[in-house]
Structures are given as structure tokens and as C-alpha cells.
Amino acid sequence: MRLRVRFVKLGKVRWTSHRDVARMWERAFRRVRLPVAYTGGFSPRPKVSFGLALPTGCESLAEYLDVELASDLDGPVEALVPRLSAALPTGVDATAVGALEAGAGSLQELVTSCTWTVELPGAGSGDAGRLVREVLDAGALVVTRERKGRPVTDDLRPAVVSLTVAGTTPAGAVLEAELETQPRGVRPGELLAALEPSIELGLVRRTHQWIERDGARWEPLPPQATDAPHAEARAS
Amino acid sequence: MVAVSEPFTLARQRPESRRPSTTLLRKLMTSLWPRIEPLLAQVQKPARYIGCEDGAQVPAHAPGKVAWLLVYPDAYEVGLPNQGLQILYEILNERGDALAERSYAPWVDMERLMRHRGIPLFSVDAHRPASDFDVLGFGISAELVYTNVLNCIDLAGVPVRAAERGPEHPLVVAGGHCAFNPEPLADFVDAFVIGDGEEVVGDMTEVIRGWKASGRTAGSREAVLRELAQVTGVYVPSLYDVEYDGPFLRAVVPRYADVPEVVEKRTIADLADWPYPKRQLVPLTEVVHDRLNVEIFRGCTRGCRFCQAGMITRPVRERPADQVRTMVTDGLRRTGYDEVSLTSLSSADFSGIDGVVAGIINEPANCGQVSLSLPSLRVDAFTVGIATEIQKVRRTGLTFAPEAGTWRLRQVINKLIREEDLYGAVESAYSQGWRRVKLYFMTGLPTETDEDTLGIARLARRCVEIGRRHTRGASVTASVGGFVPKPHTPFQWFGQNGVPELLRKVNLLRNDLRRERAVQLRWHDPKATLAEGIASRGDRRIGAVIEEVWRRGGTFQEWTEHFDLSLWEDAMASRGLSVEWYVTRHRRDDEVLPWDHVRAGLHRDFLWQDWQDALREHGIPDCRWTPCYDCGVCTGYGIEHVVASPTPPAGGSQGTGQDLSRGDAVPVALLPVGGRA
Ligand code: SF4
Numbered sequence: 001m002r003l004r005v006r007f008v009k010l011g012k013v014r015w016t017s018h019r020d021v022a023r024m025w026e027r028a029f030r031r032v033r034l035p036v037a038y039t040g041g042f043s044p045r046p047k048v049s050f051g052l053a054l055p056t057g058c059e060s061l062a063e064y065l066d067v068e069l070a071s072d073l074d075g076p077v078e079a080l081v082p083r084l085s086a087a088l089p090t091g092v093d094a095t096a097v098g099a100l101e102a103g104a105g106s107l108q109e110l111v112t113s114c115t116w117t118v119e120l121p122g123a124g125s126g127d128a129g130r131l132v133r134e135v136l137d138a139g140a141l142v143v144t145r146e147r148k149g150r151p152v153t154d155d156l157r158p159a160v161v162s163l164t165v166a167g168t169t170p171a172g173a174v175l176e177a178e179l180e181t182q183p184r185g186v187r188p189g190e191l192l193a194a195l196e197p198s199i200e201l202g203l204v205r206r207t208h209q210w211i212e213r214d215g216a217r218w219e220p221l222p223p224q225a226t227d228a229p230h231a232e233a234r235a236s
Numbered sequence: 237m238v239a240v241s242e243p244f245t246l247a248r249q250r251p252e253s254r255r256p257s258t259t260l261l262r263k264l265m266t267s268l269w270p271r272i273e274p275l276l277a278q279v280q281k282p283a284r285y286i287g288c289e290d291g292a293q294v295p296a297h298a299p300g301k302v303a304w305l306l307v308y309p310d311a312y313e314v315g316l317p318n319q320g321l322q323i324l325y326e327i328l329n330e331r332g333d334a335l336a337e338r339s340y341a342p343w344v345d346m347e348r349l350m351r352h353r354g355i356p357l358f359s360v361d362a363h364r365p366a367s368d369f370d371v372l373g374f375g376i377s378a379e380l381v382y383t384n385v386l387n388c389i390d391l392a393g394v395p396v397r398a399a400e401r402g403p404e405h406p407l408v409v410a411g412g413h414c415a416f417n418p419e420p421l422a423d424f425v426d427a428f429v430i431g432d433g434e435e436v437v438g439d440m441t442e443v444i445r446g447w448k449a450s451g452r453t454a455g456s457r458e459a460v461l462r463e464l465a466q467v468t469g470v471y472v473p474s475l476y477d478v479e480y481d482g483p484f485l486r487a488v489v490p491r492y493a494d495v496p497e498v499v500e501k502r503t504i505a506d507l508a509d510w511p512y513p514k515r516q517l518v519p520l521t522e523v524v525h526d527r528l529n530v531e532i533f534r535g536c537t538r539g540c541r542f543c544q545a546g547m548i549t550r551p552v553r554e555r556p557a558d559q560v561r562t563m564v565t566d567g568l569r570r571t572g573y574d575e576v577s578l579t580s581l582s583s584a585d586f587s588g589i590d591g592v593v594a595g596i597i598n599e600p601a602n603c604g605q606v607s608l609s610l611p612s613l614r615v616d617a618f619t620v621g622i623a624t625e626i627q628k629v630r631r632t633g634l635t636f637a638p639e640a641g642t643w644r645l646r647q648v649i650n651k652l653i654r655e656e657d658l659y660g661a662v663e664s665a666y667s668q669g670w671r672r673v674k675l676y677f678m679t680g681l682p683t684e685t686d687e688d689t690l691g692i693a694r695l696a697r698r699c700v701e702i703g704r705r706h707t708r709g710a711s712v713t714a715s716v717g718g719f720v721p722k723p724h725t726p727f728q729w730f731g732q733n734g735v736p737e738l739l740r741k742v743n744l745l746r747n748d749l750r751r752e753r754a755v756q757l758r759w760h761d762p763k764a765t766l767a768e769g770i771a772s773r774g775d776r777r778i779g780a781v782i783e784e785v786w787r788r789g790g791t792f793q794e795w796t797e798h799f800d801l802s803l804w805e806d807a808m809a810s811r812g813l814s815v816e817w818y819v820t821r822h823r824r825d826d827e828v829l830p831w832d833h834v835r836a837g838l839h840r841d842f843l844w845q846d847w848q849d850a851l852r853e854h855g856i857p858d859c860r861w862t863p864c865y866d867c868g869v870c871t872g873y874g875i876e877h878v879v880a881s882p883t884p885p886a887g888g889s890q891g892t893g894q895d896l897s898r899g900d901a902v903p904v905a906l907l908p909v910g911g912r913a
Contacts, residue, residue, distance in 0.1 A: 013286070013520060015285075016283045016521055017283070019522070020283060020521045026572070026574075027571065027572030027573065029572075030572040030573075030574060038605075044605070056282065057282065089288055089289075089290060090288055
């Protein structure tokens with residue numbers, strides 16, 4: 001049996017890494033005595049797979065993991081949500097759990113884009129609007145990065161599905177961006193830095209991950225009762 | 237001339253207005269988090285600074301509570317697992333009149349930003365500035381962190397020199413094994429804790445509570461320190477004058493009649509009374525020893541003559557096996573760890589260890605596969621048997637510590653492992669599926685000849701041959717560390733090997749093993765060994781050296797990428813101090829040693845006799861299971877070993893199977909007690 005879990009990462013814990021989060025989950029599964037399946041061989045590992053890595057320092061309302069169980073659960077899967085949250089550190093909470101159908105693809109393969117919000121400290125809505133227009137008007141946004149010791153260039157512009165000014169807070173304007181994850185996950189910081197290398201970003205938060213196929217679009221798990229931000233986002 | 241960087245200072249009130257103003261108070265009560273968080277995107281490993289561990293506490297501060305900031309003066313990932321600090325953290329927070337938060341040395345990138353923005357040292361629990369605390373309590377387990385201690389004091393906004401502090405500054409306290417020679421840090425630390433901290437922090441809290449209640453008036457600092465000096469196990473260096481006779485010490489004498497001439501260590505009689513940590517901290521990010529740690533006994537009487545930890549923590553106090561089991565089961569359930577380490581100086585010596593291990597491995601309440609680790613000094617088939625029981629799956633590497641390459645030299649250091657014991661252990665390890673054996677050695681030991689040094693290569697080679705009979709890929713790693721003589725050990729009089737001599741020995745080994753693919757040789761940097769030697773047996777004059785190394789930017793000296801011997805050598809030279817005199821010189825028997833006024837309970841005569849026995853290549857067995865040598869600890873403090881079994885596990889008091897149980901036949905002649913000590 002495989003389960004998919006949606007969880008949030010908010011507050012101070014956002015400064016932990018993707019690998020740190022993986023370890024938190026392994027400990028939480030043992031604390032709630034979830035019968036997780038292990039790999040065989042020399043050094044057995046729990047069969048847990050995470051979706052696209054969240055950059056250290058970002059918050060998220062939409063993290064996912066798939067976990068394979070060695071035996072079926074006794075009760076309903078939803079009952080796991082509060083139990084897992086209680087076993088996780090402050091700031092990391094499970095918000096939805098669902099059983100996966102046999103043969104369901106991995107998160108890495110399935111997810112096609114993510115929605116992010118980005119705070120621009122000190123920026124007014126005018127500055128933010130200008131930035132948005134510059135990105136959207138750019139024919140190409142080319143970045144060079146190092147891969148296996150060699151420089152590779154990428155055009156990030158095609159990965160931008162949408163970019164808008166979502167509003168302003170006392171700290172500054174907030175952008176909302178939907179960015180594609182195939183062939184590689186483009187991060188909002190990297191996109192804006194391609195335009196303005198010295199740009200200073202405030203809080204960056206992943207709000208959704210999307211699966212799009214044949215014109216239809218859905219999230220890796222439907223919103224659930226325990227999942228307030230997602231229920232709201234869907235309703236709006 | 238050395239360019240001295242401007243020490244960091246916080247905005248402080250003027251001397252004439254000693255009482256903090258209300259606006260200042262309000263500022264101090266605020267969490268620094270909003271100012272810290274913007275820095276985190278710019279530093280490596282930001283999770284070092286967030287706290288939030290499972291088990292972390294955010295205690296309420298109050299005028300009636302003594303606030304301790306417990307500081308581990310090294311990087312978070314090294315300091316977090318420190319059990320001593322975690323134990324005191326819980327004990328203090330359980331008290332109605334105290335509270336404790338934690339801090340670790342900020343890494344160099346973070347420190348630079350903090351100094352730039354005027355952010356002081358802060359707690360990771362509530363991100364309070366150090367100035368919110370009454371005590372800065374350092375846990376010090378290695379000499380090379382001394383410059384970090386100064387750096388943390390300075391970052392806290394406190395003058396590094398104790399003499400320059402006023403009533404507005406917290407008290408600076410230090411404990412841990414290094415406190416057994418407090419003199420190198422005597423100028424910077426207000427009070428040292430010698431020995432076990434469990435009880436003494438309570439006694440200190442009561443004294444400091446009075447100081448806090450009195451409003452810390454002018455001159456009160458001297459009074460509270462004088463009062464602390466009355467607490468058994470507390471040493472206040474500013475209350476002692478040091479008299480010199482040329483380069484030699486003549487005496488360290490108390491300045492007042494009520495200050496003890498000799499400070500005796502504190503020892504808790506029964507570990508069963510202290511089942512701490514009850515809520516071991518579970519970090520959110522990677523740290524060393526990231527697992528459940530349960531201390532199964534404290535103290536060790538194997539009598540390895542190089543080992544300071546063994547000498548200063550006598551006698552042996554075992555935790556009852558039932559309590560061990562409960563702490564393991566509850567701890568695993570609470571933390572979610574799948575690995576537990578049963579810690580002590582030599583865990584295979586615990587009475588009935590095989591039963592305890594089997595109990596943990598087979599306990600149905602422990603969820604899933606639990607792996608267990610057991611630091612052990614024994615080198616025998618018994619230990620391998622336990623290891624096999626423990627590691628059913630991952631049999632990658634097993635570690636033994638013969639420490640010296642020949643039986644002759646092992647008798648000198650009192651590590652009574654015969655060659656056949658080692659080969660027997662290695663044979664059973666490889667035959668039971670282990671593929672790699674790690675061997676720990678020291679070089680630069682007393683009486684060591686080149687034959688002894690090369691004995692390391694010979695042993696390693698022989699182990700590979702044994703391994704090849706079982707697995708083609710058998711390999712051996714031999715780690716060689718330079719020996720640093722430590723205070724309160726029989727080797728405290730020995731002149732350490734200098735850098736060229738250690739390098740020569742390492743090169744002997746490298747040449748000898750050049751063609752041996754299956755033996756990997758690792759060695760510790762002899763330069764770091766030298767710097768450690770300066771601090772290890774230094775006296776009060778070394779304080780100025782530590783200060784200069786720190787002022788020239790020499791922090792994180794434990795880290796290869798930051799260690800710089802030239803800083804130490806320059807500082808020694810600029811103070812007119814001789815490295816040779818402090819490090820490589822043999823001490824005379826009538827010499828006053830800088831730590832003679834601090835006592836670990838061991839008679840100086842016992843140590844001297846043991847040193848003479850070492851030179852005569854005589855080993856002595858473990859006093860846990862054989863007659864007492866009257867080293868002074870049990871007799872002097874009226875305490876005794878707490879062990880559940882009158883016989884050593886698997887026979888043989890050194891765990892080697894040989895009969896060394898006739899302690900009275902061992903050549904120990906005790907000199908009269910109470911001579912010059
Ligand atoms: S006093 Fe005797 S029994 Fe106690 S530690 Fe010393 S030698 Fe061993």
C-alpha cells in the first residue's frame with residue numbers, strides 16, 4: 001500500500017534543508033509506528049520518496065511525499081493527519097493523506113508546475129508591476145550555471161506560466177508566479193535574479209504543485225477537511 | 237607588531253548609571269529573531285541558529301530566577317549532542333529558581349554578519365541576547381576551543397578579562413574535563429566547576445540567586461565570587477595569587493583565609509539518581525552522534541595511563557540495568573531514532589552488558605530495526621560477539637584501539653592487550669562478515685622506540701593477512717594521533733614529542749606501508765598536537781597567548797581549515813614564552829604543577845608511582861574487580877564503585893581473558909599520604 005501525504009513547512013523550520021525534512025519524516029513515521037516498507041540489502045532504507053526539493057529558506061503550503069507500507073493500515077488513512085502532525089517538529093504539519101492507486105507515477109514525474117508567492121521587501125506595487133512586465137516582455141531570460149564542471153546555459157522565460165502582482169503588505173509587494181518544473185524546476189529567486197542580479201527577496205512560499213495532462217489540471221492530492229489553505233485556494 | 241582588531245562591544249550604559257534604564261530593559265526582553273532571520277539566507281547551514289529541536293524549552297524569565305546561558309564553544313553540529321550540556325539544561329529548567337537556554341559558537345560567516353550588525357551572542361531557544369542572562373556557562377571538552385570561549389564572551393558583550401567586568405555583566409562559568417587544568421583560562425573565567433555538574437549547578441544557583449535579588453550593586457561581584465568559592469567543586473581563580481620562581485611556579489595561594497587551598501572535585505555518588513537527559517534534544521539538522529545516547533556508567537578504572545577522562549572521573553558508577561532499559565525504550569519511542577548508543581568510557585565492561593544488549597535488540601516495544609553502538613576499549617572475541625549481535629545487517633567496520641604497536645609499549649601505557657587478543661578479535665570479526673577493521677594508535681608515547689612505532693605497521697599488516705583468509709576485500713584503517721600528556725595522569729610529567737619528531741614517526745610509517753594497498757594510514761596533524769600541548773599543561777601565563785591568538789582571528793582552531801600554528805608560535809614568542817619549556821620538556825618530580833591546587837582525588841604519590849611503574853614497563857589491572865591501590869578517590873571522598881557484578885565480563889580484568897586478578901601482586905608501592913601534593 002502506498003500513501004501520499006501533503007504537508008506544510010512554515011516558520012523557523014524553513015531554514016532546514018530538504019534532507020533534514022526527510023529525516024524528520026523518518027523519525028515521525030517511527031514515532032507513530034507506521035509500518036513503513038524498507039529496501040533490502042546492505043543498508044536498508046525506508047521507502048519514502050519526496051517530490052521536488054524545496055530550496056532552504058522557502059516556506060511551503062504544498063509539500064508532498066509518497067510512502068510505501070509493508071502492511072495495510074487498521075483505521076482510515078485520514079486519521080493519520082493529526083497523529084503525524086503531533087510527531088513532527090513545530091512548523092511541519094501533515095495536512096492531507098490519501099491512498100495511492102497501484103501504478104500511480106512518482107511525484108517527480110507527475111508534477112508539471114508550481115505556484116509561488118514572493119515578497120519584495122520595500123517594493124511598491126508600481127516597482128513590482130514594472131518587474132512583472134519586464135519578465136513577461138523578455139524574449140528570453142538566459143542564465144548560465146555550472147553543471148558537472150561545465151557551464152550550461154538555460155532560457156528560463158519559457159518556464160513562466162504566469163506572473164502577477166498579487167498584492168502588497170506593509171513589508172512590500174507580493175508577486176505570484178507559476179513556474180514549470182519540466183525539464184527542470186525553475187525557482188522564483190533564480191528567475192528574478194536573471195533579470196536583476198542584486199534583487200533582494202523576502203519570504204518565498206510554494207503554495208501549490210500542479211499536475212497537468214491533456215488540458216486538465218489537478219493537485220497531487222485533492223483538498224481535505226484538515227487542509228484549510230488548500231480548501232480556500234480552491235474555493236477562490 | 238601585531239595588528240589588534242577592535243574587540244566587539246555592545247552599546248553599554250555609562251558607568252555612573254549602573255541600573256539599566258527601562259527602555260534598555262524593554263530592548264533586552266525582546267527576541268532578536270527579527271534581526272537574526274534576515275541574515276540566514278547569507279550563511280552556510282542556517283539551521284544552526286533556529287533552535288526548535290524536539291526537547292527544546294522556552295523558559296519564562298523572572299526576577300527570582302537565575303538565568304543560565306549554557307554555551308558550547310564550537311559549531312552547533314558538534315555542540316548540540318553534548319550530553320553534559322543537555323543534562324544541566326534539564327536540571328536547571330526543572331528548578332523553580334533557575335532557567336537555562338543554550339547557545340553555540342556562531343560559525344565565522346555568521347559571526348561576521350553579527351558583528352557588522354551589532355547582534356550579540358544569542359540563545360537558540362528564545363533568541364534572547366546573552367545580556368538577558370545572569371550566567372554564561374561554558375562546557376569545555378577540548379583545549380583548542382579556548383579561543384572560541386573568548387570569542388563567545390566578547391560576542392556576548394562582556395569584557396573578555398574577568399578583572400574588567402562589573403556588576404552589570406553576567407558571571408562567566410566553565411566546566412567540563414578541561415576545567416581540571418583551569419589556569420590557561422583563569423584570566424577569563426570567573427568560576428570553574430571541577431567534576432560532575434549535576435549537584436553543583438544547584439548550589440551555585442542558590443548563591444547567585446542572592447546576588448541577583450540584591451540588585452547586583454557595585455562591588456557585589458567580588459562578594460558573590462567569594463561566596464561561590466565556598467561551594468565544593470568551585471574554583472574562583474581571581475581569589476588566588478600565583479607566585480613564580482623564574483619560569484617555574486612556586487605556589488598558587490588563596491588570598492583569603494576562607495578560600496580553600498585545594499579545590500576538590502565534585503562527584504555524584506549514584507548515577508541512578510540522575511536519569512538525564514530525560515528528553516534528549518532531537519535536532520532538526522545534521523549533527524555528529526545523531527542518535528539516542530544513554531550513559532550507562534561514568535568513570536573508568538582500567539587505568540590507561542594516557543587517559544585523562546579515565547583518571548579524573550573515578551570511581552566507576554554504573555546505572556542500574558533496569559534504568560538503562562527504560563531510558564532506551566522511552567527514548568526511542570519519544571525521539572523516533574532508530575539508533576542508540578550506550579555511552580561510557582568502555583561500555584563492554586558494563587556488568588551484564590550482553591543481557592542488556594540482547595534485551596534492547598529483542599524488545600518488541602522498540603519499533604522496527606534498532607541499531608546499537610557501543611564504544612569499547614576491550615579488544616577480544618567477547619566484544620566482537622556483542623558487536624555481531626548488535627549489527628545484524630550493516631557489518632561494514634569495526635574499531636579497536638590497541639593504542640600502541642608493541643606489547644612492551646602497551647605495558648608502559650597500561651593498555652594490556654596481547655597480540656593474540658587483537659588477532660583473535662580481528663579473526664572473529666572478519667569470520668563473522670565484517671570487511672573493514674579500524675585500529676586506533678598513538679605515537680609519541682613515553683619510552684617509544686622506532687620498533688614500537690613500526691609495530692603499528694606490523695599489526696595492521698597482520699590484521700589484513702588474517703582478514704584475507706575470510707574476505708578478499710579485507711582492509712584495515714590505522715589512525716595515528718600524536719600523544720598529548722594531560723594533567724592528573726601519570727604521564728603529566730612527560731615531555732611531549734615535538735613536531736619534527738612526530739613527523740619523523742609518521743613518515744616512518746608512511747614509508748613502511750607505502751606498498752600496502754589494503755592498509756590505509758591516517759594521522760593527526762602534528763602541528764595541532766603541539767598547539768594542544770601548549771594549552772593542555774599551560775599555566776596562567778598561557779592566558780595572554782590564548783588572548784592574542786583570538787585577537788588575531790584564530791577561532792575554530794579545532795577545524796583544519798582554520799587551524800594556524802604560526803598564530804600560537806608568534807603569540808608564545810611575543811610573550812617571551814618557550815614552546816619547548818611548556819610542551820616538550822620533562823617535568824621534575826618536585827615541580828609545582830599548575831593544576832596542583834585542583835584535585836581529582838588522585839594522590840600525587842599514586843600518580844608518580846604509576847609513572848615510575850610505566851617506565852619500568854609494569855602494568856596494573858583494573859581496581860573495579862581487584863584490590864584497591866588507594867589512588868585516593870574512593871578513600872578520600874568516601875565513595876565507592878557502583879558495579880552490579882563482582883567479576884569482569886568474560887573474565888580477565890582487562891577484558892583480555894588473561895588472569896590479572898591478583899592486584900596485590902602488582903608492584904605498586906604506596907608512599908605516605910599527605911606529603912607535598
Ligand atoms: S581508591 Fe582504589 S578502588 Fe577507588 S578508584 Fe582508586 S584504586 Fe580504584
